Amino acid sequence: MDAAGMDAERQACPCCGHATLSGRAADEVCAVCGWQDDGQDDVDAHVDRGGANVGTLWQARGHYLELGACDARVRDRVRRPRGDEPKRRRWTLLDGVAVAEIPGSDVSPWNLLHDGAITGLVRRGARVSVTVTIPYLRPRFGDGDGFVLELLDCADLVYAPFGGDGVTALDAIAAAAPEILEARDDAGRIVVWGSAGTLRLGYRSLALRLDTGAPLALAALADGARRYWAAWSARE
Structure with missing residues (x-):
């Protein structure tokens, strides 16, 4: 499969928005932001599910926009997105809080x-x-x-x-x-x-x-x- 095909198959991380995941809800850890994908998304992004992630998904999105990682604890374990990991979903900061426009x-x-x-x-x-x-x-x-x-x-x-x-x-x-x-x-x-x-x-x-x-x-x-x-x- 060529690079374009692989890019099309990757799923967007619900935290940073980059196409880094091979699938959804498989507990895969995003290499760009450190979020462990347990399947949480917009419908319950305001809920703290517990587990491997800290806080709510909305809080993690805000941390990524501010720190470059879903949580300060994983900043040294993430990397910048590659060229074949485009940003497919976007959020912005408002009063220091991530929001969707x-x-x-x-x-x-x-x-x-x-x-x-x-x-x-x-x-x-x-x-x-x-x-x-x-x-x-x-x-x-x-x-x-x-x-x-x-x-x-x-x-x-x-x-x-x-x-x-x-x-x-x-x-x-x-x-x-x-x-x-x-x-x-x-x-x-x-x-x-x-x-x-x-x-x-x-x-x-x-x-x-x-x-x-x-x-x-x-x-x-x-x-x-x-x-x-x-x-x-x-x-x-």
């Missing part, structure tokens, strides 16, 4: 938070942190009260109550606690529809976090929502 055209994070209420908005430069309180879903991810959507390079944020004027003051929008019923993409802007108005948003990308500051993958949020609604349907 979701494109600003993707409405799924908002729709997964159906029936949530926007209870906090804070701007830090070009970034806006949006807190969503959603009591039925948040307990599935441990202690805490809500989720935080980090809107990166946010240039447009207007709340339009039905029958009223548009509101741009973040504290006034949070005081109205807009409800999330449905989100749609409208010419490159996200429009979140609620029972009392619409919220129009324009941003480059979004990162999901718990209100504890810990990162959360979109796949984990989707899995939690699916499990909740499946349990709800079974009760009805």
